[in-house]
Amino acid sequence: MTLLVNRLRVERAGRIVLRDISFEARAGRILVVMGPNGAGKTTLLDAVAGLLRTVRGSVLFAGEALHALKPAALAARRAVMTQHFDCPFAYAVEDVVALGRLCHAGTPRAARDGAALAAALAAADIGPLARRPITTLSGGERQRVAFAKAVAQLFDRAATGEPHLLILDEPVASLDPEHQHRLLQQARLLAAGGATVVVTLHDLTLASIYGDDVLVLDRGHLAAGGAMAETLTADLIRRVFKVRIGTALQESGAGIVHAVAQADEEAA
Numbered sequence: 670m671t672l673l674v675n676r677l678r679v680e681r682a683g684r685i686v687l688r689d690i691s692f693e694a695r696a697g698r699i700l701v702v703m704g705p706n707g708a709g710k711t712t713l714l715d716a717v718a719g720l721l722r723t724v725r726g727s728v729l730f731a732g733e734a735l736h737a738l739k740p741a742a743l744a745a746r747r748a749v750m751t752q753h754f755d756c757p758f759a760y761a762v763e764d765v766v767a768l769g770r771l772c773h774a775g776t777p778r779a780a781r782d783g784a785a786l787a788a789a790l791a792a793a794d795i796g797p798l799a800r801r802p803i804t805t806l807s808g809g810e811r812q813r814v815a816f817a818k819a820v821a822q823l824f825d826r827a828a829t830g831e832p833h834l835l836i837l838d839e840p841v842a843s844l845d846p847e848h849q850h851r852l853l854q855q856a857r858l859l860a861a862g863g864a865t866v867v868v869t870l871h872d873l874t875l876a877s878i879y880g881d882d883v884l885v886l887d888r889g890h891l892a893a894g895g896a897m898a899e900t901l902t903a904d905l906i907r908r909v910f911k912v913r914i915g916t917a918l919q920e921s922g923a924g925i926v927h928a929v930a931q932a933d934e935e936a937a
């Protein structure tokens with residue numbers, strides 16, 4: 670199901686931080702949102718997720734205005750993995766993941782809590798950590814718990830094929846290379862199962878491997894948007910990110926990009 674964003678504008682502390690942003694994200698695909706620090710990526714994800722009030726323009730998911738839904742209905746349709754996941758209490762990891770199931774309490778979906786929890790622990794590769802207090806986990810381990818919580822939340826919609834939106838804000842920022850790929854492969858599987866996936870990434874290589882589509886933000890504007898292979902060009906990367914890139918081929922033959930140096934004009 671499609672996420673349709675039309676002429677989105679967001680002000681924060683009296684300053685316009687996003688202006689005139691329009692795009693669509695489709696079920697079955699991963700949309701990567703990119704841009705330099707402060708470009709507005711997290712703001713965009715928060716606005717799409719229905720977490721911001723000061724939003725102009727429209728955000729429709731499967732024809733519904735997400736910000737108008739009641740909290741439990743919203744939570745059943747979309748899950749957000751935020752950039753910084755903090756849990757100050759020494760809850761067991763599996764109890765933190767189970768918080769993703771709260772929106773299903775008292776509904777027939779609660780019967781699937783156990784299956785959802787097991788699937789989420791496996792997807793995030795945190796089964797062996799399930800009984801550990803979350804306060805004892807490393808930063809990367811905690812990030813995987815946050816991912817598991819989002820997976821548990823959307824488990825039912827994935828099973829029934831109803832529209833569901835997974836929003837991941839820099840989900841691999843603290844992960845080792847193996848788990849970066851594992852997590853993004855899981856995101857790809859969730860997309861293949863019908864999810865609409867919107868994810869912010871800084872890593873050009875991971876973006877070009879896993880993204881079907883890309884949005885590039887630059888100081889609150891949409892600098893470019895479209896299919897990854899056609900949109901994330903060397904010229905765009907040089908202009909927006911101020912780095913030069915190299916390209917390489919994956920085993921599949923598809924191209925990937927990687928930053929090799931600061932752009933010449935910046936290095937001078």
Ligand SMILES: Nc1ncnc2c1ncn2[C@@H]1O[C@H](COP(=O)(O)OP(=O)(O)OP(=O)(O)O)[C@@H](O)[C@H]1O
Pocket residue numbers: 681682686704705706707708709710711712713
């Ligand atoms: N709560 C806030 N109040 C005021 N300004 C904010 C607030 N949150 C973010 N901003 C500003 O809005 C702009 C966009 O911030 P945002 O967090 O969306 O950027 P980002 O692209 O996600 O950056 P990064 O790559 O560093 O995570 C920045 O200039 C930031 O300083």
